[in-house]
Amino acid sequence: MTLDAHDALIHVMIVAATSDSAITERELTRIKALIERLPVFEGFEKARLEAVANACADILNGPDGLDRVLDNAVAALPEKLQDTLYALAVEVTAVDLFLEQEELRFLEMLRDKLKLDRLTTAAIEVAARARHRKLPG
Numbered sequence: 001m002t003l004d005a006h007d008a009l010i011h012v013m014i015v016a017a018t019s020d021s022a023i024t025e026r027e028l029t030r031i032k033a034l035i036e037r038l039p040v041f042e043g044f045e046k047a048r049l050e051a052v053a054n055a056c057a058d059i060l061n062g063p064d065g066l067d068r069v070l071d072n073a074v075a076a077l078p079e080k081l082q083d084t085l086y087a088l089a090v091e092v093t094a095v096d097l098f099l100e101q102e103e104l105r106f107l108e109m110l111r112d113k114l115k116l117d118r119l120t121t122a123a124i125e126v127a128a129r130a131r132h133r134k135l136p137g
Helices: 005-018 025-037 046-060 065-076 079-096 101-113 118-132
Strands: none
Touching: 005 025, 005 046, 005 065, 005 079, 005 101, 025 046, 025 079, 046 065, 065 079, 065 101, 079 101, 079 118, 101 118
């Protein structure tokens, strides 16, 4: 199965959101907001989101589903978008400022599939935490 770049990015965001077994309303809202505002999603038909999510679920439910989703996504993107892919996954998992063990494991698996150095991925992770912080009180 060959994905287009938009579908690949969305598949990884969906897997990131479901990596702790359930997608929350906050994660779904974040995915939709990212699709609405980021330049990488220019030209994506937002009405296709449900179909893209369902296609991702179909792959996940098949044999070696998680590996297939990640391999397909990485193959669909030019190397220069690998940091964007990782940033989107981190953005979705960081929405509640607490990462479950499963989410951490997913990000580790994604890092292993990408050609990104550890310094780059650490910077992406720190930036996401900074963006999601709230004032104490």
